[in-house]
Amino acid sequence: MIGTLDPKIPSGALAGKWNSHKDHARLVSPNNRRKFEIIIVGSGLAGGSAAATLGELGYRAKCFCYQDSPRRAHSIAAQGGINAAKNYQNDGDSVYRLFSDTIKGGDFRSREANVYRLAEVSANIIDQCVAQGVPFAREYGGLLANRSFGGAQVSRTFYARGQTGQQLLLGCYQALCRQIAAGTVQMFPQTEMLDLVVVDGHAKGIITRNLVSGKIDKYAADAVVLATGGYGNVFYLSTNARGCNVTATYRAYKKGALFANPCFTQIHPTCIPHSGEYQSKLTLMSESLRNDGRVWVPKRKEDCGKSPNQIPDNERDYYLERKYPSYGNLSPRDISSRAAKEVCDEGRGVGPGGRGVYLDFADAIKRLGEQTIRERYGNLFEIYEKITGDNAYKVPMRIYPAVHYTMGGLWVDYNLMSNVPGLHVIGEANFADHGANRLGASALMQGLADGYFILPYTLPNYLASQMGKRPSIDHSQFKKAESDIRAKIDNLLKINGKLSLDSIHRELGGLLWEKCGMSRNATGLREALAKIPEVRENFWHNVRVPGDGEDFNQALERAGRVADFLEFAELMCTDALARNESCGAHFRQEHQTPEGEALRDDENFATVFAWEFQGNGQIAPPKLHREPLHFETVHLTQRSYK
Amino acid sequence: MNFRLKIWRQPNAKSSGKLVDYEAKDISPNTSFLEMLDIVNEDLLARGEEPIAFDSDCREGICGTCALTINGEAHGPDHPGAVCEVYMRKFRDGETIIVEPFRVRSFPVVKDLVVDRSALDRIVQAGGFISARAGSAPEANSIPIPKPDVDLAMEAAACIGCGACAAACPNASAMLFTAAKVSHLALLPQGNPERTSRVLKMVHAMDAEGFGNCTNTYECEAVCPAEISASFIAKLNREYARASLRASVRE
Incomplete structure (x- = not known):
């Protein structure tokens, strides 16, 4: 069914690929655009910007989100900033440098051509957002301000206090609102996509459930765009919103779309530590804090119970500064997270359960004054105090890594189209740009690049050959998909067991965190692969989903998502086991340098792993497809932040 | 900590609603208000009763999804902050807490504590x-x-x-x-x-x-x-x- 994976990268020199691709892509003329219906699932930075832009271009767009308003998509929670190669600081930044930082940061597991394009359009994003009224921070002269951000040696990050994601999303939401009012975009809030409909091999529609009325609906379109974010909630506890889920992408996978690199999950180093079993989510503290905060633990285990202010400087281990002198506290996320886990595993962690490290602002306050620190991070210090009850101006913050972002996602080619023609995947939901580790302030950049500046050029290239091919919702594939979904909902409601959803989801999350989290090994992964089907069986026999399907039923919504996580978890572990090397966030204990850093195996694994669903409804081992990665511009080197 | 709760239950926009009594027992002061409601819902589920519907998503005060009136105050007692940022340490042990939806004519109730904004x-x-x-x-x-x-x-x-x-x-x-x-x-x-x-x-x-x-x-x-x-x-x-x-x- 699928031959070798062709990423359809344009020929020619790296720097000219995108321009030449745009010059030769097929177009849809303005008077034909209104004849095309496009479904966009998700209203975050990627989906919202795509829907607004396609609507503005004159296509008829339908945008779906599970939230009660498109303004609530989880992009809103991003704090730190957005990268762009503007070089406003005159500090040596360039498109090439943003590109090469992203390739290296991703530990050579992303595509050069995609990443170069991302760096190229990054500058347009800032122009666009400023034109929309996004209140980025400015200097006294009125020009835009920048800061340096996790893992970068230049200041290329634009920010709006600690609420950059919120402001970018509101800019995009407002553009979307304008199109909704103009009638070019029809918005379907509180509507969840439950299946993809494939007709004659092309993605031509979706099946949805209205979360308020419970009504199941069918929608046909000329193309389907998934912008449904990441799957971090498979771990139960993550920094994702409660509703974030894998359902749309996983069900597309079950309809033939390939899932790429599912084991690449980013563990963010600066989150508020876990405090008890009842906890429903973990809260991120923006990594911008690492610009001024110093990370340390006591040198001696015996000091861990002491108040931090009683531990003198020479008895503290500023382990990031010690191990990575040139990057220090700004070392990339995967490296910082693993280093925190290591010191805690040595028994030098602080706080309840010994799962925490200090992030200390005392030196920065001494150097810059409390007022400056308050201006830079005031809202983050407030969040911290609300959750923990501690004042971080007086005692160091305690932080610990938590699941934050997923680099894996549906496989897409250079046009952001999956192997299923017509199915496009953008933002965190695809796998394309971040390789095995995403750099800070690059998620917002990718979401908006895809939605404002890439998909609007690549989607017409597909549509141009699809005039008049939109099926009716009476097509047999729609009817079949609808009846399958109804049966699945009935099955969930029929289980009528005694266990709560949360208890099973928590069990799955704990298992993955242990076996497929910050570090993995073959034995642990095999154990997880043996255990997950048991947890899944337990779910399908003993969970209790109350109420009925024809109603507002939050337990039913979550049950469907947990059911998908229970299958998807197996795919993650399968991928982690097959990738018998370490790279970026994927740290296999069997493969490390003598200093304990990730040891890549470029000969065998400089390739994308894209998995094809097998099993005709049953779960069978997925089939592996490879897309070799070629590094023609940035030479393969071992990452070094020392 | 233990609490007595009076929570607004209303099956849908068309029917009328009422306050119903519940209890929350052995709650840690570090539990958030919404996590306390999660615990109450787990109990209801175990007893075969329908859980209380309430809205939340990011649970860190930025998405604007959560919307509860606690003892007559929108978002509860810990201002400034959304109700997802309220922790049980802000309440007295044994306190009676009244939980209602946002009461605005232009925000019709969808179910229980969920409103249409x-x-x-x-x-x-x-x-x-x-x-x-x-x-x-x-x-x-x-x-x-x-x-x-x-x-x-x-x-x-x-x-x-x-x-x-x-x-x-x-x-x-x-x-x-x-x-x-x-x-x-x-x-x-x-x-x-x-x-x-x-x-x-x-x-x-x-x-x-x-x-x-x-x-x-x-x-x-x-x-x-x-x-x-x-x-x-x-x-x-x-x-x-x-x-x-x-x-x-x-x-």
Whole structure:
């Protein structure tokens, strides 16, 4: 069914690929655009910007989100900033440098051509957002301000206090609102996509459930765009919103779309530590804090119970500064997270359960004054105090890594189209740009690049050959998909067991965190692969989903998502086991340098792993497809932040 | 800690609702208010009863999804902050806590504690945007904006769209919400071309949704999780007066 994976990268020199691709892509003329219906699932930075832009271009767009308003998509929670190669600081930044930082940061597991394009359009994003009224921070002269951000040696990050994601999303939401009012975009809030409909091999529609009325609906379109974010909630506890889920992408996978690199999950180093079993989510503290905060633990285990202010400087281990002198506290996320886990595993962690490290602002306050620190991070210090009850101006913050972002996602080619023609995947939901580790302030950049500046050029290239091919919702594939979904909902409601959803989801999350989290090994992964089907069986026999399907039923919504996580978890572990090397966030204990850093195996694994669903409804081992990665511009080197 | 809860239960918009008594036992003071409700729901589920419906998503105070009135206060006792940021250490052990939805005529109840706030989206759709087509934007630094102006715009732009302002207002007015968006965009040079039409359209949309007027009680400001200042309402009034005058002169 699928031959070798062709990423359809344009020929020619790296720097000219995108321009030449745009010059030769097929177009849809303005008077034909209104004849095309496009479904966009998700209203975050990627989906919202795509829907607004396609609507503005004159296509008829339908945008779906599970939230009660498109303004609530989880992009809103991003704090730190957005990268762009503007070089406003005159500090040596360039498109090439943003590109090469992203390739290296991703530990050579992303595509050069995609990443170069991302760096190229990054500058347009800032122009666009400023034109929309996004209140980025400015200097006294009125020009835009920048800061340096996790893992970068230049200041290329634009920010709006600690609420950059919120402001970018509101800019995009407002553009979307304008199109909704103009009638070019029809918005379907509180509507969840439950299946993809494939007709004659092309993605031509979706099946949805209205979360308020419970009504199941069918929608046909000329193309389907998934912008449904990441799957971090498979771990139960993550920094994702409660509703974030894998359902749309996983069900597309079950309809033939390939899932790429599912084991690449980013563990963010600066989150508020876990405090008890009842906890429903973990809260991120923006990594911008690492610009001024110093990370340390006591040198001696015996000091861990002491108040931090009683531990003198020479008895503290500023382990990031010690191990990575040139990057220090700004070392990339995967490296910082693993280093925190290591010191805690040595028994030098602080706080309840010994799962925490200090992030200390005392030196920065001494150097810059409390007022400056308050201006830079005031809202983050407030969040911290609300959750923990501690004042971080007086005692160091305690932080610990938590699941934050997923680099894996549906496989897409250079046009952001999956192997299923017509199915496009953008933002965190695809796998394309971040390789095995995403750099800070690059998620917002990718979401908006895809939605404002890439998909609007690549989607017409597909549509141009699809005039008049939109099926009716009476097509047999729609009817079949609808009846399958109804049966699945009935099955969930029929289980009528005694266990709560949360208890099973928590069990799955704990298992993955242990076996497929910050570090993995073959034995642990095999154990997880043996255990997950048991947890899944337990779910399908003993969970209790109350109420009925024809109603507002939050337990039913979550049950469907947990059911998908229970299958998807197996795919993650399968991928982690097959990738018998370490790279970026994927740290296999069997493969490390003598200093304990990730040891890549470029000969065998400089390739994308894209998995094809097998099993005709049953779960069978997925089939592996490879897309070799070629590094023609940035030479393969071992990452070094020392 | 232990609590007695009186929680609003209402099956749907058409039927009437009532307060029902529940108990929350052995709750750690470090539990968030919504996690406490999760625990109550787990108990209900174990007993075969229907869980309490309530909205939440990010659970870190930024998405604006959660919306509860606790003991008569929108978002509960720990201002500024959304109800997802309220921790049980803020309550007394043994306290009776009354939990209701946001009570606003323009926010009909969907179920139990969940309300429909799409009226706020429609106010933004009426004009709460700057028309900037992707592809046409000028170079970002071509218009310098004084830092104090952009800082003030950011204060207004911080609104999370939760609707607590309307829930707290004795007139169920959405003036603070509308004022925040009008002010954010009017304070920036990019917002200038649509400044007049924007405020007129947004205020008309707000009125059409059935929200009340402002009578300067400042309850909105007191409960706003994003600390939006009520002085933006004065700004809205000035913008509206300016726009009305301009519109009438043009006619």
